[in-house]
Amino acid sequence: MTSVVLNPILDGYALYAIYGAMALYTVAFLLFVWHLSRLSAKGKKIQATALPIQRAALGILIAAAAIHGAGAVMRGIAASRVPWANMYEFSISGSFMIVAIFLCAWFVREIRVIAVLVSGFALLVLGAATTVFYVKVKTLMPALQSYWLVIHVTVAVLATAFFNIAAALAVAYILRSWGWLGKSKLPIAQLAKRVLSVFPETKKLELLSYRFNIIGFILWTFTLAAGAIWAERAWHRFWGWDTKEVWTFIIWVIYAGYLHATSTRGWTGVRAAWLSLVGFAAIMFNFTIVNLFFKGLHVYSGLK
C-alpha cells in the first residue's frame, strides 16, 4: 500500500463504545450473579423469581455485545483494515467473538449458567485492553500486509473463543466433581454446593466441554497450518521455532494430550478437564507474557 488515511476521531468513538460495552457487561455480570443466587436459594418461591432476572441479564448481554461489536468494527474502519493487528485490537475482537459464540450457543440450555463466567471474562479482557494494551490507530507494517492476516488471525480468535468456553465448562465440571465440596460442612462449601447444584450434571458438563474443545482443536490446527503457510511467504520459512510458533505448538500438543486423555483409562473426567485448563492457561500465557516479554518475530503488541 502506498497511502492510508487513518481516522483517530472515529477511533475515539470506538473507544467510547468499548467503555459502554464494559459498563453493560458489568450490569449483565451482576444480574447473572443475582440470577444464580436466586436459583440456588432455598424455597421454590424465590427460585421462581430467577427467570425474569436471567431474561433481563441476557437482554443486557446482547446489548453489550452489540456495542462491543460496533466498537471493534469502528476501530477497524478507523484503521482501514481488520481490527486485530495488535494486542488491543486482538483483545477487543477476541472477547467479542467469545461473547458472540456464547450467545449463539444460548439455545443449549445447559450452557446458560456459565454466562457469569463469560460476561465476567469479557469485562476483564476489555479492562486490560483499554488500560494496558491500548495504542493509537496505526497502519499495518509491511510484514502484516497479507490476506493471511484475515484468515490466520480470525481462525486463531475463533479457536481461542471455543477453548475459552470449554475451559469455563471444565471449571464448572471440576468444582461439581470435587468430593470435598460435597462432604464439607463449612458454610462456604455449603453455599458453593447450592450454587453448583444449578449447573448441569457432571456428565453433561464434561460432554459440552469436550464438544467445544474439539471445535477449538480443529480451528487451532488450522491456525497453526495457516500460520506456517504465511510464515513461508513473509519470513522465507514455514517453521522456524519462533517463540510464538513454539507456544502455538505447545498449546496444540497439550490439547492433543487432552483428546487422548478423554479416551485413556484413568485419565478421563477430572484429569482431562485439568488438561483442558492447562491448555487454556497456555493460551493466555502465549497471548500476554509471550507477546510482551519474549523475544521473537511476532512482536505486534505495538507497546513500547
Place this chain on the structure above:
Amino acid sequence: MSSSLQSNVSHGDEIRSPKLGFGGWMRWIWSQITSMRTALLLLLLLAVAAIPGSILPQRSADPNGVTTYFQNNPQSAPILDKFQLFDVYTSSWFSSIYLLLFISLVGCVIPRIRHHWDALVSEPIDIPRSLARFPAKKTVSSRKADALELVGSTLKRKRFRVKLTPTGISAEKGYLRETGNLLFHVSLLGVLVSVAVGGATSFSGQRVLVEGDTFVNNLAGYDSFSPGAWFKSESLVPFSVKLDRFQAIFDLKNTTNVGTPLDFRAYVSVKNSANAVSKNSLIRVNYPLEVPGANIYLTGNGYAPVLTFKDADGNVSFSGPVIYMPQDNNYTSLGVIKNADAKPAQYGVLSFFYPTAAKLTTGALTSSYPAPVNPLVSMNVYVGNLGLDSGIPSNAFQLAVHGLKQVAGGKSGTKALVLDTIGQTIALPNGLGTVTWDGLKRYASLDIDYNPAQGWVFGFALAAFLGLAASLLIPRRRVFVKKTETGLELAAMAKNDDPKLDSILESLTESLKVKKK
C-alpha cells in the same frame, strides 16, 4: 493413538503375567510403547520439553542472542550448552521424545489400519443377543410383515451400511471417522518425513544487494549460505537478479503514524538463466519472487552512502557504496569502513548515517524521519593495524577499536567528521587524505531459499487437517433391530457419547408409522 475412539485393538494394559521370557518381555515393552497412556505421557512431555526453547535464545532463530547470552552469562552458558539448551529443537533429548512418540504412533496405527480394513470390507457385526444395555432403546409394536424391510430401507436412506437377516438388522455408519483418524496420524508421519527430507535437500542463503548490483545464483554470489546435508551446489540454477531500484514508502499524512513504513518495494530485473531475456519484477514483503529453483524474499533494507577515500597524494584507496545497518525506526544507521589499502597507515571508520538529521537537546545527532530529507554522515576515525591480514575472520559490520588510536570523534580532541551535502569532500585528520560523499543508494537484504519438499509438507498437513476434522466431527453409530412377536425392538450405540441416538430411533419408528397409513 485414537483421539476419541475406544480402541478395539489390544493396548497391552491387560498383560499382567509375572513371568515372561525374552519374547514376552519384548512384547510387553512394545505394548507399553504403543499404549494410549504412553502416547499421552509423551505428548505432555513434548509440550514441557518445548518450553526452554522459547525462554533461552536458540541458535537457529536468534544466533546473535546466543552470543550475547554467552557474553552476559559466561559461567552458566557453557553448562546450558552442554545440555543442548541453545539447540532445543534439534537436541538429542527433544528428538528422542518425538521419535518415541512417532514409534508409538506407528505401532498403534498399523494394527488399527488392518482392523479398520477388515471392518470396511466385511458386513456389519452380528446382532448382539441382548439389546438391554444399549444407551438408546425403543420398542415398537407393528403387525406389518415387511416392518424389518421398511426400517432397513430407511437406514439405507440414512446412509447406514445394512445387514438384513430374517430375524433382525445390524447397521453401521460413520466408517469415515476411523478413516480420518488413521489418515490424520499417517499424515503426521508424512509431515515429519517431508520436513526431514526438506531439511536435507534445501538451502537458504542471504545476499545484500545495493541498487545497480546484480546477484548471480552460485555459491560465490552469497554473503552467507546454509545448505542441507544432501544439497549439491551443481543443482543451483544460474538465474540472476539485478536490483534496479529500491523504494521505501513512509507515512507522512497521519499524525499518529508519521514515519511508519507503508511499503517496501524492490524493483528487479530477473534472468531465469545465463542467456535468458531479462524481465522486470517486483519483490515485496509477503510477496516473494518465484524463480526456477528458488524463492527470493525481501527481508530487510537500508541506506548505502557512496564514499571515496583518497590518500594525501590523491590516490584512491577505497570507493563505492557502504552498507549501513539501521539502528532504529528512523533509520539512524551504523556503517563500518576498514580501509586496509590506505597509505601511509591503515585506518578504520565508525560512521553514522542520519536520513533526516536533527539535534537532540544534548547536542547529539539523531534521525527524525526515515526518508532522506536532510541526510548527514558523521565519522569517527581510528588509526592502527586493522588485523585483516592475520587470517582470522572478522565481522565486516564491526570495528574492533581495541588497540587502535582514535583520531576523530569521541575523546580524541578532534571533532567527528561531518558530511552534510552529497558531493562534499572533506579532509581526514593526521594527513590521512580526504573523503568524498559521492551519492546515496539504498540496498535490499534478500533471502534466497529453496525447499523441494515444501509441497509435500503442505500436502500432508492438509491431509492431516482433513483427517482430523473427519475423526472428530463424523459420528460412528450402530443400530440393531430385532423382530419380536409384537413388533420390533430397536437399539443404538455410538463410539462415544452421542445425544442424537434417541432421535435416530425415533425417526426410524416414525417412518414405520407413516408407511402404515
